[in-house]
Every structure is written in structure tokens, then in C-alpha cells.
Amino acid sequence: MRAGTAPASAEPLAARDPAWSGRLAWLLVSLLLLWPLLEFTEFRPWQLFDSRSLRVTAHFLAGFFPPDAQADFLKTVARETWRTVAIATAGAALALVLAAPMALVATAALSVSSLAGRMAAGPLALRQAARALMVAMRTVPELVWALVFVRVVGLGPTAGVLAIALTYGGMLGKVFAEILESCDPHPTRTLLANGSGRLQAFFYGLLPQAAPELTSYAIYRWECAIRSSVVLGFVGAGGLGQQMDSSLKMLAGNEVATMLLVFIGLVALADAISERLRRWLR
Amino acid sequence: MSRAPGVPARVAPPSQLLAARVRAAWLLLAACALIVASFWSLDLQWRALFSQDSAHAMARFVAEFFPPDASPPFVRKVARATLETAAMSALGTLLAMLFGLLLALPAARTHARALWRVPTRLLLNALRAVPELVWASLMLIAAGLGPMAGTLALALHTTGVLGRLFAEAIENAPPGPACALRAQGARPAQVLLYATLPQVAPQLLSYSLYRWENNIRAASILGVVGAGGLGQLLAFHLGLFQMARTATVLLAMLVLVLAVDGASYWARRAMTS
Numbered sequence: 001m002r003a004g005t006a007p008a009s010a011e012p013l014a015a016r017d018p019a020w021s022g023r024l025a026w027l028l029v030s031l032l033l034l035w036p037l038l039e040f041t042e043f044r045p046w047q048l049f050d051s052r053s054l055r056v057t058a059h060f061l062a063g064f065f066p067p068d069a070q071a072d073f074l075k076t077v078a079r080e081t082w083r084t085v086a087i088a089t090a091g092a093a094l095a096l097v098l099a100a101p102m103a104l105v106a107t108a109a110l111s112v113s114s115l116a117g118r119m120a121a122g123p124l125a126l127r128q129a130a131r132a133l134m135v136a137m138r139t140v141p142e143l144v145w146a147l148v149f150v151r152v153v154g155l156g157p158t159a160g161v162l163a164i165a166l167t168y169g170g171m172l173g174k175v176f177a178e179i180l181e182s183c184d185p186h187p188t189r190t191l192l193a194n195g196s197g198r199l200q201a202f203f204y205g206l207l208p209q210a211a212p213e214l215t216s217y218a219i220y221r222w223e224c225a226i227r228s229s230v231v232l233g234f235v236g237a238g239g240l241g242q243q244m245d246s247s248l249k250m251l252a253g254n255e256v257a258t259m260l261l262v263f264i265g266l267v268a269l270a271d272a273i274s275e276r277l278r279r280w281l282r
Numbered sequence: 283m284s285r286a287p288g289v290p291a292r293v294a295p296p297s298q299l300l301a302a303r304v305r306a307a308w309l310l311l312a313a314c315a316l317i318v319a320s321f322w323s324l325d326l327q328w329r330a331l332f333s334q335d336s337a338h339a340m341a342r343f344v345a346e347f348f349p350p351d352a353s354p355p356f357v358r359k360v361a362r363a364t365l366e367t368a369a370m371s372a373l374g375t376l377l378a379m380l381f382g383l384l385l386a387l388p389a390a391r392t393h394a395r396a397l398w399r400v401p402t403r404l405l406l407n408a409l410r411a412v413p414e415l416v417w418a419s420l421m422l423i424a425a426g427l428g429p430m431a432g433t434l435a436l437a438l439h440t441t442g443v444l445g446r447l448f449a450e451a452i453e454n455a456p457p458g459p460a461c462a463l464r465a466q467g468a469r470p471a472q473v474l475l476y477a478t479l480p481q482v483a484p485q486l487l488s489y490s491l492y493r494w495e496n497n498i499r500a501a502s503i504l505g506v507v508g509a510g511g512l513g514q515l516l517a518f519h520l521g522l523f524q525m526a527r528t529a530t531v532l533l534a535m536l537v538l539v540l541a542v543d544g545a546s547y548w549a550r551r552a553m554t555s
Contacts, residue, residue: 034376040369041429041510048424057424086320093317139539143415143503143513144532147520152340153331157324162331215309231415234507238324241416248419256420264411280305 056251063253067261076243077262084239084266087157087232088225091164095225096218098137098169103176106130109185109206110198131174138170146232160237164225175217183209216278223274230263240266346525350533360515360534367511367538370429370504371497374436379490381437382444389449392460392478406449409442414500418509429510436497436504447489448482455481498542502535512538 037043047053104110106127113120119127142163149159180202188205192198233241240263247255385406388398418435425431459477468476505513512535519527 034373037369037373037376040366041373041433043373043430043433045430047426047430053424053426060423083324086324089316089320090324090326093320139536139543140532141499141503141535141539143506144516144535147506147517148343151520152336152343153327156327158327158331161324161326211306227413231413234415234419244416245419248423251423260412260416263416264408267411268407277309281309 060251060253063251064257066254067257068252068254069258073255073258077240077259080238080240080243081262081266083157084229084233084241085226087160087237087239088164088222088229090157091161091229092168092218092222092225094161094165095168095172095221098165099172099176102130102134102169102173103180104198104202106134106173106177107180109181109183109188110192110202112192112198115189115193131177134170134173136170137166138168138174140167142167142228142232143235146235146237150236155236155238157238160229160232160239163232163237164229168221168225172218172221176214179210179213179217180206212281216281219274219277223270226270227267230266343525347529347532349526350529351524351526352530356527356530360512360530363505363512363515363531364534364538366429367501367505367513368498370433370511371436371494371501374433374501375440375490375494375497377433377437378440378444378493379486381441382448383486385441385445386448386452387474389445390452392452392455392457403446403449406442406445409438410446411442412439414439414497414504415507418504419507422508427508427510432501432504432509432511435509436501439500440493440497444489444493448486451482451485451489452478495542495546499539502538 048057108114108119108127111119111123111127113123145163145166146159149162153159153162183206187209188201191201191205196204229237229239230241230244233239233243234245236242240259244256244259244263247259385402389402389406391399414435417438418432421431421434421438425434455478459481460473463473463477501511501513503513505511505515506517508514508517512531516528516531516535519525519531
């Protein structure tokens with residue numbers, strides 16, 4: 001029995017479920033909202049089941065079994081898988097190189113002028129500028145960066161590496177700055193007040209507290225980079241994605257099946273490694 | 283130097299500190315090896331990127347973006363694509379909530395036997411492991427070009443994510459009310475409707491809202507493979523080198539992402555304070 005359905009007994013509906021009118025109103029409103037959604041997305045699921053579409057899909061899916069396991073295709077897949085990992089790693093490394101200085105500039109924990117109360121206008125403007133730059137870097141999705149770089153440097157892994165470096169640089173920089181600001185400020189402030197430089201204050205005040213968290217976030221982002229480097233391949237940035245895209249266009253179901261399996265395995269492996277490492281750090 | 287009374291002789295025993303440093307050194311070494319191998323094996327075209335030619339090409343490329351095309355018919359087209367993107371993300375998330383809940387019940391320990399749990403978990407993991415964009419290009423074959431493929435792709439990936447989160451939420455619900463109903467002889471469906479679901483509903487809703495936020499961002503790029511929304515316009519005009527129009531689409535994309543970020547930040551602030 002469900003609240004709101006007609007009661008079998010003689011007692012009025014309101015007595016059984018005091019909220020029934022509200023529930024009914026919400027149901028009607030949500031149905032009204034759903035209709036334009038279906039309209040806008042051209043959502044016509046019956047199209048999936050008309051005979052022509054079914055024939056193509058069935059043919060494609062039938063090709064999945066057995067997955068392609070010829071030696072030279074497997075060799076290609078292995079090479080492209082390594083390229084995917086390499087693009088992700090190189091991109092994440094460059095992102096780290098971009099993020100570290102920006103996080104140091106952006107974090108308020110290393111401000112000398114704020115020791116005496118409010119941060120001075122110049123440093124405040126500089127910090128806000130660094131933050132705005134990081135927002136701009138990470139707001140543009142990596143796929144769009146990749147599309148743009150493919151136009152500039154041509155097809156190939158360079159576009160993928162640059163796209164990951166820019167987007168992930170923005171994300172890492174923001175989170176690094178937040179991690180540094182969430183540390184206990186006392187050691188840093190003491191060091192700065194006694195005349196140490198900002199870098200010294202960072203290395204001896206902030207880094208010892210924040211190192212595990214910073215490393216673990218960087219590893220987590222590396223894992224995410226592997227996932228997005230596959231996706232970037234679809235716009236021509238090399239690796240497993242590009243190979244999958246061309247197999248899809250040729251409707252070669254058996255090749256797609258192999259690559260999907262390899263990809264799921266790769267993601268699971270990266271997930272396991274990253275979780276293992278992060279637990280190890282704690 | 284004499285030590286003040288009460289201050290411990292050392293912060294950590296040296297063996298522990300040494301172990302931590304050895305660990306850090308191994309990690310650093312492995313990371314460096316991986317990074318060097320990556321850069322070495324990829325034929326990156328730094329020379330092409332930093333050459334005079336490419337600087338000129340880049341400058342020309344950026345200059346072509348300005349001014350963005352602001353003619354009313356095109357702006358109307360972009361606005362429609364933006365709405366389409368929002369609708370794709372909303373419908374995809376709704377479908378995923380539905381199917382996520384349906385799959386979470388057999389995946390959760392509370393309501394199912396192990397016979398069902400293992401295959402459902404495998405299915406959820408597989409749905410989750412394949413990114414939205416890959417699902418979208420698979421869906422294109424069955425659903426054809428257009429926003430329905432994108433909606434289905436979002437729904438498939440999000441079902442995997444939400445199904446797992448829902449299953450965990452259901453497993454972690456306090457067992458008291460369910461036990462009480464069972465002791466009174468309620469059937470499993472009644473226990474689910476009147477004990478478990480009301481307890482976890484707020485958590486399920488907040489997970490879904492969080493995924494919706496993610497999906498708006500994902501939906502705006504899915505179209506790059508032809509699955510509707512802003513991405514499709516972007517790929518189309520970029521492919522034809524119509525840079526002014528591309529710039530308008532890019533701006534719409536950025537506004538959408540920033541608006542979602544702002545709304546979610548504001549909503550979080552409003553809910554926590």
C-alpha cells in the first residue's frame with residue numbers, strides 16, 4: 001500500500017495521509033516539468049526499437065563476441081594504452097609544475113602583510129589575479145582545450161598533454177591553495193614574523209603539515225587524468241580513445257569490445273594503485 | 283641548549299620518521315621514473331608549439347575569436363542549445379536516479395542475497411568505468427545523432443555512479459525502523475517503502491543533485507561526438523573554422539559552467555548556515 005492511493009476503508013483520505021494534497025501537487029508539477037525536458041532532448045525511446053535501428057545495433061553488438069584478440073591488434077592496443085597512460089602522466093606532471101607556483105602565490109597563509117592585520121592592496125590584487133587565472137584554466141573543459149590545441153599543434157599527443165596540463169593545473173592549484181590555507185597557521189606566522197622568507201616559511205611551516213594531503217590529491221588527479229586522456233583521444237589527441245573512435249566509426253564491434261575491456265581494466269588498475277598509495281601515505 | 287620542562291624529547295621516534303622518509307623517497311622515485319618514461323615515449327612537438335610560426339598561428343587563431351557572433355538568430359540558436367544541454371543533464375540524471383535506485387536495491391546488503399549482489403555490483407562498476415563521452419559515441423549507433431544519445435549516455439554513466447552511492451547509503455541506514463516493521467510482520471516491500479527509503483531519501487537526493495551539477499558540465503561537451511547540446515554546435519562551427527560563432531558557443535559554455543558553480547556554491551552556503 002502506498003501513501004496517497006485511494007483508501008479501501010470509509011475514512012476520508014485526509015485522515016489517513018495528512019500531506020496528500022501537497023504530494024499530489026508536487027507530482028503534477030513534476031510531470032508538467034518533465035514534458036518540456038522530453039521535448040527538448042528529443043527523447044523518443046521507441047526509436048531505439050524500430051526495425052532499422054535494431055538491425056544496426058544488433059549487428060554491432062553481435063560483433064562484440066568474441067572480442068578481437070589477434071596478436072598484432074593486441075600489440076596496437078598495448079601501445080595505445082601506454083600512450084594513454086603517458087599522456088595522462090605527462091599532463092599531470094606539467095599541471096603540477098603550473099599549479100605549485102600559482103598555489104604559492106594564491107595562498108593567503110604566506111602573506112607577510114596580513115601578519116599586521118589586513119592584507120595590503122597590492123598583494124591582495126596579486127592573489128586575486130592568480131585565483132582568477134586558475135578559475136579561467138579549469139572552467140574551460142579539457143575537451144575544449146584539446147579541440148583548440150588540435151587546431152594549433154595538429155593531431156597527436158601534444159594537444160592532449162597540453163589540455164590536461166591546463167585544466168588540471170587550474171584544479172590542482174586551487175585545491176593546493178585551499179589545503180595550505182586549512183593548515184595550522186601558527187608555525188608559518190611565527191616564521192614570517194621572525195623574518196624568514198616566504199619560501200622558507202612554506203618549506204618549514206606549511207609543507208610538513210600538508211605534504212600527505214597534497215600528495216594524495218595529486219595522485220587522485222593523476223587517476224582522473226587517465227580517464228580523461230581516453231576521452232581526449234576522441235577529438236584526435238592520441239591514445240586508446242583515438243583508436244576506439246576509429247573502430248567505432250568502422251562499426252568494428254570486436255575491436256571496440258577489446259578496447260572497452262582494456263579500458264575498464266586500466267581504470268580499475270589506476271583506481272586500485274591510487275587508493276593503495278593514498279592509504280600508504282596516511 | 284637546555285630543553286624547557288614538559289617538552290617531549292622528540293616528536294616522532296626516529297625509526298618511524300625514517301620509514302616515512304624512505305616511503306616518500308620510493309614514491310618520488312617511482313613517480314619520476316613514470317614521468318621520464320612518459321615524456322620520452324611521446325613524440326611531443328614542443329618545437330612546433332614554441333616556434334615563431336606557431337606563435338603567429340596561435341595569435342591569428344585567438345584574434346579570429348573576436349568579436350563573437352552576436353547576431354540575434356545565432357544567439358537564439360545558442361540559447362536553444364544551452365536549454366537543450368540543461369534538459370539533457372536533467373533528464374539523464376532523473377533516469378539515472380530511477381535506474382540507480384532499482385540497481386541499488388539488489389546491490390545493497392540490506393535487501394538482497396549475495397546471489398544478486400555480485401552481478402549487480404559488477405554491472406554498476408562497468409557502467410561507472412566507461413566515461414560519458416564513450417557511452418555517447420556507443421549510443422550514437424543505436425540512437426542516431428542528436429540529444430537523445432547524449433541523454434542516454436549521461437543516464438548510463440550516472441546510473442553506475444548513483445547506484446553505488448545509493449547502495450552504500452541504504453546499507454548504512456540505521457536498522458532500527460526496518461527491524462521494528464519486520465517484527466510486526468511487514469512484507470519486504472513495505473519495509474523498503476516505510477522504513478528504509480524515508481530514512482535515506484535526503485541523502486539520495488543530495489547525491490543526485492551533486493551528480494546533476496556534474497552532468498550539466500558533462501552535457502555541454504558530449505555533443506563534440508554528435509550527441510546534441512552546446513558541444514555539437516561547438517564542434518560544428520569549429521570544424522567549419524567559423525571562429526566568431528565558435529567564440530559565442532564557448533562563451534555560452536563558460537557562462538553555463540560558472541552559473542552552475544555559483545548556484546551550487548550559493549545553495550551549499552544557504553543550506554549549511
